[in-house]
Amino acid sequence: MPVLHHHPLSAGSRYVRLVLAEYGEEAAFVEERPWQRRDALLALNPAGTLPVFVDHDDAVIAGAAVIAEYLDETRGARAGETALMPSGVIERAEVRRLVAWFLGKFDSEVTGYLVNEKVFKRQMDSGPGSEPDPAAIRAARSNVRYHLRYIGHLMARRRWLGGNAMSLADLAAAAELSAIDYLGEVPWEEDTHAKDWYARIKSRPSFRPVLTDTVRGSPPAAHYADLDF
């Protein structure tokens, strides 16, 4: 069986879990603490980052966006009409632009700050630099509003983020938002279009395992698993 090296609140790991579930693929999960820079993880991915996917033939695929493209190329054809990457070249580019937006820009402006400050620092051995940085949390709370408005802007014009069909773009955005929603950090009341889109994604069977995640020392926000949030 394939193995996914992940952390429950790593948004990139959540993205791959959603893609696997949408394609009906099973995998074993190995929880990692990427800040420990474990030799075995570095051997799989010299960048030391999550997620890393080890396929049933021992092929090692590193990085959320790369794993999703690989799963689309190896499992997407089988999924046929429900493939998460459109067939047109311009539509594919738009999906990839949005995947990069959420896994890159959103992650570095919002999720990275919040998960690092509120979760990872708590899980690390305490020591210098292990206190949450209020400036980083403030920046994330300001930035998330702009991103919610951007999702709302797209959803006022499209059926799904990337176009007419659900795609990797929706899963990347939902993975990032779900990680900070766990922390109670999404001001959903700010944008109805964004909230309605997330409610649709959140109700999918592929999302259920993500909604049962718990992290030691950081219980989920009260509404986290609630489909009527």
Added chain:
Amino acid sequence: MPVLHHHPLSAGSRYVRLVLAEYGEEAAFVEERPWQRRDALLALNPAGTLPVFVDHDDAVIAGAAVIAEYLDETRGARAGETALMPSGVIERAEVRRLVAWFLGKFDSEVTGYLVNEKVFKRQMDSGPGSEPDPAAIRAARSNVRYHLRYIGHLMARRRWLGGNAMSLADLAAAAELSAIDYLGEVPWEEDTHAKDWYARIKSRPSFRPVLTDTVRGSPPAAHYADLDF
């Protein structure tokens, strides 16, 4: 004719110029100053970043990695044996991992600091925060050594960075290195394998236009265009 919105020292823009040249594609170039957040550029790419490619049918493709995948899908088949993306799914994942390494990790740990501090700040209207930050430059100079060793490590084992054939991985790495080589910031003497690999890439006809770039107020390092550096 397609149009590329770029900056001469944006490594992502250089990457796309190299891909275009390897595929024998012509494009018109529009030089942008991304820190000005020009409305016309934001309309093409809401992230406000470079590069942006506008194809001859007015399709707008934003982001270096996304444009390269698009060019591979629209021009790679025509290029046949010289396609820059391998056909095997595992080999494709390895090329994508390395493209993400250089455009993402290398750029944020090395090129971004150096180009921002040494070039962009000089081109901006002067004002608060426009002085180069010595700590950022020091960090980049330390980080580049680790990345050169990683290139050397790969090149001691492979013909090209991504495997047996030249690929997008080599062009992404060379684009990043060329931007800081312009600034005289690559300690080539540190790794023979890395230097030999770069000499091979630098000698390709696709590289010639990049070697004639000049930026107002920041002349290139003396050896920048020299194929025997």
